[in-house]
Amino acid sequence: MFLRSKPHRTGAPLRKAVTPSSPEQALPVDDESRLSLLKEFTDLPDQEAPLLSPGLEEMLGQLILERKQAERLVAAGLVPTRSAIFVGQPGLGKTLTARWLASQLGVPLYVLDLTAVMSSLLGRSGNNLRAALDFAKQRPCVLLLDEIDAIAKRRSDDSDVGELKRLVTVILQEVDEWPSTGVLLAATNHPELIDPALWRRFDLVVEFKTPEPVAVKEAIKRFLGPDFALFARWVDILTFAFRGQSFSDIGREIQRFRRAVALGTAPDVDLIEEFIKARALSLDRQGRIDMAVLLAKQTRLSQHSISDITGVSRDTIRKYTTDGPAVVPKKRRREG
Incomplete structure (x- = not known):
């Protein structure tokens, strides 16, 4: 600007x-x-x-x-x-x-x-x-x-x-x-x-620049309208998946979700999984790992399902989601 x-x-x-x-x-x-x-x-x-x-x-x-x-x-x-x-x-x-x-x-x-x-x-x-x-x-x-x-x-x-x-x-x-x-x-x-x-x-x-994550999240909420409660648990996942997308792209995809739910053609879980799987194809390796970690931490999907969706191996998912042992700092020896 x-x-x-x-x-x-x-x-x-x-x-x-x-x-x-x-x-x-x-x-x-x-x-x-x-x-x-x-x-x-x-x-x-x-x-x-x-x-x-x-x-x-x-x-x-x-x-x-x-x-x-x-x-x-x-x-x-x-x-x-x-x-x-x-x-x-x-x-x-x-x-x-x-x-x-x-x-x-x-x-x-x-x-x-x-x-x-x-x-x-x-x-x-x-x-x-x-x-x-x-x-x-x-x-x-x-x-x-x-x-x-x-x-x-x-x-x-x-x-x-x-x-x-x-x-x-x-x-x-x-x-x-x-x-x-x-x-x-x-x-x-x-x-x-x-x-x-x-x-x-x-x-x-x-x-006009590509929207930042805060604006993406706000756009998702606005486009979901009265269906926000149904998709609320997926908002952070969608915010990550929509990064780099325009408001027009976000609105078009959200409207597709809402139509499918309204007509009963697919549950929200299937819609989100299908969308994320398609988006993962355009991500680099680190982007897919970040997506997998987010899914593991914020959903109840199994690691097997997450691996299938993102293309990230279960070993890699475990590596990034399992907390390692705490590192205890060594005490400094007193001088003299």
């Missing part, structure tokens, strides 16, 4: 939002396909907060505070944060965080639909992008340019046609001139593809 000491162009005056001709103005569409260029999400302020690291919570909390106290900042000659780029692998909650952020600010979230924006006709993609951006600038909102690497690649990339390079120029201009009445967000899974000039334009660079 990186936080600039001050927003881009701090001394720039605040731009007034252009008043739309109609408060219920329809979303812009592609002239050829008639597909909407934007997807709209309107969530209530009491929407459940996404699972975030303490650092992310602090950073986004500061952004929300700045937006809600914008008048105080203006009075002090400062500008609230207007733009941010979310960086991280898929499934870590970037889009969900954008929705939550908009809900906390009490404004809609508009997400740029790349499928509709990109056109095979020369020049139309640029026109579509400008239409979507102009629409968002005319009202208080949060605009998310998801998968921005698809339209803001390095301009030195010789494989890209001139049309894509023109799109980069459009985005660079818009980030610089985005009005303070809204927030412009971008998200990418491939930061290495983005034009370097774009990074300097954003007020915040927010890095």
